[in-house]
Structure formats: C-alpha cells, structure tokens
Amino acid sequence: LQAEIFQEFSVQEESVMFRISLSVLLDCLTIFGTSSLPGTSTALRMCYHGYGYPLMLFLEEGGVVTVCKINTQEPDELLDFDFCSTKVVNKIILQSEGLREAFAELDMTSEVLQITMSPDKPYFRLSTFGNAGSAHLDYPRDSDLMEAFHCTQTQTNRYKISLLKPSTKALALSCKVSIRTDAQGFLSLQYMIRNEDGQICFVEYYCCPDENITEAEL
16 A cells, blocks of 8 residues: 555654454444445544554544554564565566456366466466366467566466465456566566555565476476
8 A cells, every 4th residue: 555545644663563353454444334425435544653552543424433442463474475576587467357357267166277478379378177177268468458568488387276366356456467477486466456536556466386387297
C-alpha cells in the first residue's frame, strides 16, 4: 500500500512491525457493514503508539465514531525467498483477464500447475494434469492480453495448485499481473490493483517450485 493512497501518512520510526489477528481486523473494518449507504462513506484512522500498545482504529460514518483497540503481538520472522529483481530471468506482464480465464478453463483437479516461459514457442504456456487428462493453454508473445514479454531462457516448472489458489483472491481484484521467475524457478506473482479513486497498490505472491522438469520428462 503506497503512502499516496492515504490522505495522511506519518511514521516516526524507520520501520514498525507487529502482528494482529486478521479476523479481528476484518470485523473492525466492517463494523458499519460491508457497503456504505448511498451518499455516505466510512473514514478510517489508524494509530499505533509503539511497542506493547494496541493498534487503534477510529471509524467514522454519518457522524458516528467507533473506536477499536486491537492487541498487538510479537511478529513472526518473515520467510525470505531472496527473490531479487536482478536475478529475474523471465518476466511477462499479462492483463489479469487472461489469467482469470486460464484458471477457469484449466483442470483444477490437477495437483500442479506447470508454467513454461520461453523466448521461443510456446512463449507462455500453462498446463495441468487432472482427472480428465492433460490440458495446455498457450499465450503468444503478440497476444492482445500480453502487456510486456521479456524472456531470456526456456524454463518449465511445476507449482502446487493448493499453494497458488490463495493468490486468486488478489487476481480477482487486479487489472494486471506481472509473472517473474528466477534461475531456480521461484515464482513471483505481482498483482496490480486500482482502487475506486484510480490509485494503485500491489499484492505480491511468491511460490517455490514443486519440482524441476527435465527435458526428458517433457
């Protein structure tokens, strides 16, 4: 979430990190309901006074203010995939509509989604191996859905569909998706989401390969 999407953004320390219950946060954010009445909107102010203090939420709608205090917890150590943009070997930017259609058409009974990215044909291929057999979906580099295509070498990797499915929530809200892989086959999905005011934010999703595919297996 870029600072620009907030009307006011002030952080006194270099960085602040804590953990809170996601379900409690969502309950607080929807305390006035999931949709505002016509002509009204819910304003939110978040405050945090430092280590050991709760996260304070001030929600105002129609002159009514609700104050929520969420207890903060020690943060977990973040898993670092060491995914660096300088190590990216293949990258494409696709209109999200194309990826949404792919997930709708491919056989999701498959345990894995196989992704092929190549400077040559098939360029960008998604494959599944489900109960009904194998299915492939190809996107040529000059497809209308393709915003950018930068592939330097042929890569084929498989990723567990059970690990990729949570990212489809962000996919449903996004307008574009950047798909990147490094030399080890680690996958980066970066979803660009435009809010109602036209402001941009991103959801990044990382997934390690389930197995490397050799040429003999292909």
